Amino acid sequence: MKHQLILKNISRFITLNQKEQDLYISLLTEKKIKKKDFLLRKGEIARYDYFISKGCLKIYNIDHKGSEHITMFAVENWWSGDMASFITQQPATYFIQALEDSEVLQISKENFDLLFEKIPKFERFYRILYQRSLVTYIQRSDQNISLSAEDRYLNFVKKYPSLVNRVSQKNIAAYIGVTAEFLSLLRKKIAENLN
């Protein structure tokens, strides 16, 4: 079944009966996206929030100097979107781009609002989902300020081992907040110290 993964994801926090499941699924649309294509570009209004069924995407912004900073990598079973733009319907500050051919389930802002009316249980689902995301972002925000680039890289490897060989070093560098050149140097140093 096509919606197995998303329903299982939701069942972590709330229980839906068959009718609720059907209603929920009717609010979603599927979308396939080719590697390098964009789900969203800076300046556009984020009309959708996404659940990744397959593939890998990055959500990033470009600073005033033209450097790319990756906020998160989104893989199967993750939620993603430009939350600020989606909620406020103001222009996005982020790009969302596929790193592999990917498949997502998207919910429009209208249907998102409708969802809470029709199935109030989803307030609870998102309350818990956001609570957990907050813990992650608070930690990451602290780490970005208190750890050296080397420690941020080692943390990344420890926390997301499967991503290390799935996304390019250039992208990992943009995630941990260093240049690709410096990350290359760090990796050499780390490899040498292991001998």
Add this chain to the structure above:
Amino acid sequence: MKHQLILKNISRFITLNQKEQDLYISLLTEKKIKKKDFLLRKGEIARYDYFISKGCLKIYNIDHKGSEHITMFAVENWWSGDMASFITQQPATYFIQALEDSEVLQISKENFDLLFEKIPKFERFYRILYQRSLVTYIQRSDQNISLSAEDRYLNFVKKYPSLVNRVSQKNIAAYIGVTAEFLSLLRKKIAENLN
């Protein structure tokens, strides 16, 4: 009335009738705390989540080198706590300390869980509160990685003008992620450039 502020805060997102208001208030306890005292120390279990009725506190951690990093300043009408520890009931990674004599309303973990059972509307309140916090933390996390210390300071001044003269430069430095010495230098440079 003592609970005016918190009720008004909650009414931003949900409407409570008199009975619900009374029930909610019965789940809270008041606490006064002197300047420099702690609501929570690293290693303790966070038994409470806090609403600040009066005063100013900081939530911070100490890194492996002994440096202090401030996650947030909490003033009147703000919510605060070590969310990870409060939710999971595992040892806290943060300290919460009063920067002024302060008054808080606290809710215990047991009452927090009870709240959602008794008044499910609170799922919605926290869903929206967390959603908004997430937007803030995602932005801050990006800024910590992409902006220079000078820009982070200028952003702080712009975003929290009332805090600039309320908390010490040492604390502002610990919030934006630089040493007090370097912030002092930045301020001098900024002041010179204004002439």
Add this chain to the structure above:
DNA sequence: AGAGAAAAATAATGTACATTAAGAAATTAC
């Protein structure tokens, strides 16, 4: 009000990282 403590300013030196540039290796595309 005056002593002691903490915060802030200034300055010298050190280091983690950026920038620039060039070549080698890997991927992509026709």
Add this chain to the structure above:
DNA sequence: GTAATTTCTTAATGTACATTATTTTTCTCT
């Protein structure tokens, strides 16, 4: 399947910030 593009490596030089130390200013306490 080879050219073109992108990624990765290496190295030289530059800069934003840390560290340490000293002095001055402000705050705290009795």
